[in-house]
Amino acid sequence: MKRVIFDTNMLYNYLEIKGNTLDPQPLQNILKKFDSYVTSVSLVESIVNFKHDLSSIKKIIQTIGEDFNLINIGFMPIEDEAVYLIKNSKSLSDIAGLIRGIEEMKVEREAEFTRQFFYSVMTILSWCIIEINKDKLEGSWKIGRVIQNFDAALNGNLEYLLEQYKKNLEIGYSEKAPQKRMKKLLAMDIKLFLHLCITLYYSVINNFSVRDMYKKNNDQIDYIFKEIKKDKLLRDINRNGISKTFNGAKLKPIIESTLNDLKLLYVESTVFSHMEIVIDYFIIKVRKLILESAKFKTNDISDMLILSSLYAFKEDETILLTHDKDLKSFLKFTKNNHSLEFMESNNI
Structure with a gap:
């Protein structure tokens, strides 16, 4: 049956x-x-x-x-x-504590998966920055430093991001509009971290540590920020938005290739490794966030978990x-x- x-x-x-x-x-x-x-x-x-x-x-x-x-x-x-x-x-008072605990669990899980969406998007976009600048980086110690800095920026902020997403989901549910709040927050975080990655790239290219900013003379700082201001990728993002920029003939193949690599990574290493449909759904949503100007929806998380039920039998x-x-x-x-x-x- x-x-x-x-x-x-x-x-x-x-x-x-x-x-x-x-x-x-x-x-x-x-x-x-x-x-x-x-x-x-x-x-x-x-x-x-x-x-x-x-x-x-x-x-x-x-x-x-x-x-x-x-x-x-x-x-x-x-x-x-x-x-x-x-x-x-x-009465509701009989189960008030139970309902509160269930809502807290839902917020926790949605915050974790929102963070994973962010991490996946930024992994792809940060690698794209490296790829389009590889002529300046290949054969140099600088490529390792750029990767190291990008990795530190992402992984060093994961706990902060989780707490921010939990806080905003709680506010969103209290306002009966979690989706509206979270789509704005994720879009803002992606744009901010893109700017950060580009800043980190130029700091390495110019042998400059962001942590040493206040130890350097103003001329060097001014030079680096002039370089950042002239950056073509950043100008295109500010002018056209992320999706239109990364849909370009040069950038889109890099995005698609990195999405495939990310899928293979999740197939090999996540709890959803045997759930091809779930991983495909997640990757498609990440792709749409980058290339199709799709708005992040917390409902996507519930849909993804419901899809995992197809593997219950x-x-x-x-x-x-x-x-x-x-x-x-x-x-x-x-x-x-x-x-x-x-x-x-x-x-x-």
């Missing part, structure tokens, strides 16, 4: 909550015919979205064990005890039900494209 996984919005549509846009009848028919599942990611999203609405939370949680089986996703799990406590709660026949345009477009070119055929044949 096929196994069918409902994503969060499909769960809402089935329960006819949060402005559902689908006829629930086809979804009800699915539950009668197939083993149906939701993920802990969807439950966590639901609890946070409806944290002031006990009725909606209970309506969703009551489906576990009755309508749906639960797939617990390791990065965003929900304990059986939490499900039990919510099902048996009489050995069979390749598992179906994911979604109406998310990005997800459907992505699934079309994966080995899970039968999910789209299934939805179409079942009028979903």
Whole structure:
């Protein structure tokens, strides 16, 4: 028997909550015919979205064990005890601490994955800076110093970035607009770090340590900053934006090649190493951030974790039900494209 996984919005549509846009009848028919599942990611999203609405939370949680089986996703799990406590709660105050803990976990995970998106984008862009300047660096000790400085700038700020992303997600959720806040923050961080990398490059080329800035005479500092101001890449970024600049004939092949290298690295070294669909989705999102002026969406993190549920079973026949345009477009070119055929044949 096929196994069918409902994503969060499909769960809402089935329960006819949060402005559902689908006829629930086809979804009800699915539950009668197939083993149906939701993920802990969807439950966590639901609890946070409806944290002031006990009725909606209970309506969703009551489906576990009755309508749906639960797939617990390791990065965003929900304990059986939490499900039990919510099902048996009489008021929001009964589960206020539980909801707070679930929201804190969601913020923590989203901050970690946001940082990973940033790290991946900057790894690619910083390598691009090295590639376009390799004629000045090859055969010189300076290439090692540039790589070392870029690496230190990225890795030395990871904890700071994590705390900033957590803080801004907390504010975003309190304002009911985490996505709006985070897309602005990530775009700003990428641009700032690009400027930093270019500054570090010129400091090495001119045998100048940024840490020694206040020990050097003003003439040397002025010279370096004049060089930075004249930098073609930086001028193009400031004039045209990141995506238009890196889509150029010279730069785009470097980006594409480095994206492929990054994918191989993740296949070999991450907890998603056996989850080709998840890694492909992540790489596509990184590519779009760089080359297509795509805005970062925290929902992409939830979608990526829900995609990992396709690997909960050995069979390749598992179906994911979604109406998310990005997800459907992505699934079309994966080995899970039968999910789209299934939805179409079942009028979903």
